[in-house]
Amino acid sequence: MSKVIVGLSVSVDGFITGRDPGAGRGLGDAPMLFDWYFSGDTPSEVFDGFRLSEPSAGVFDALAGRVGATLAGRNTYDDSGWSTGGTPHPDAQLVVLSHRPAPQSNERQIFVSTGIEDAIAAARKAADGKDVGLMGGGVTTAALTAGLVDEVILHQVPILLGAGRRFFQELPEHVNLNLLAAVPAPGVTHLHYEVAR
Template identity: 75%
Template structure:
C-alpha cells in the first residue's frame, strides 16, 4: 500500500510562510524557504529548473520520485495559484480538500474532495496506485496526522527564524510520536526525515 508523507520547507521556528501570505503573494515575506531548490549545481531529475546542492538533490529526488499523488488543503491550493490549473508535482495529480466549491476547477489532473480528510487521502491513494501520497499545507497535514493517516514527516529546515507566519503544525488532539530516520545537512537547509510511531 502507498505511504502518506508530509514534507515541507520550514523555518527553525516552524513556519511554512512568512507574514501576509495569500493568493498572488505566495509565501508572503518568506520566499527564502525555497532558496535551497536553486542554490546548487545539481539538476533535479524530477523537477525541471531545480538546481540543488548534491546532498539536497539526493534527498529531494528520492522523495519526489515516490510521489504518485499530492493532497492539499484549500488555502494552500489558492495561495499557490493552482486554481488556474496545474499541480505541485510534474507527474502526479492533485487532490484538493475543501469544504466549499472550487469555481472553475477544470484541470483533469485536479480532484475536489469535500467530505473530509479520510476521503481525501483515500482518493489520493487511489490516484497514486503503488506510489505515495504527499500531503501539503499545515491544515491538511495536521488533519491527516490527527486522523492517524500520516506515515512519514519530512522537514526541510531552513536556518532562519521568521518570527511570524503560518505554522506547519496546528493543534493536535494528542501527541504524535516520531522516530528519526535520517538527518542530511546541506547548504542552506537540513533535511530531517521521521517516521510516525504507531
C-alpha cells in the same frame, strides 16, 4: 501499500509561510524558505529548473520520485496559484480538500469536501500504488490527528521568521516520531522521520 508522507520547507520556529500569504502574494515574505531549490549545481531529476546542492538533490529526488498524488488544503491551493490548472508535482495528480467548489474543472485536479479520510482515499486511488504527499499545515494536522501519516520530512531552513502560517496546528495528543535520517546541506537540513505506531 502506498504511504502518506509530508515534506515541507520550514523555518526553525515552525513556519511554512512568511507574513501575509495569500492569493496573488504566494507564501508571503519568506521566499528564503525555498532558496535551497535553486542554489546548487545539481539539477533535479524530477523537477525541471530545480538546481540543488548534491546532498539536497539526493534527498529531494528520492522523495519526489515516490509521490503519485499530492493532497493539499484550500489555503495552500489558493496561495500557490493552482486555480488555473497547475499542480505542485510534474507527474502527480493534485487532490484538494475544500468545502468551496473548484474554480474550474481540470483533469489533473480532484476536489473532495467530505473530510480528510475521503481526501486521502481519493489521493491513494490517484497515486496508483505510489505514495501520497501532503502539503499544508491544515491537511497535515488533520491527517496526523486521524492517524493517517506515515512519514514526516522537515526541510529545515536556518531562519527564525517570527510569524506566518505554522506547519503544525494544535493536535489533540502528542505524536511520537522516530528519526530515520538527518542530512545537512547548504542552507537546509533534511530531517526524515517515521511516525511511531
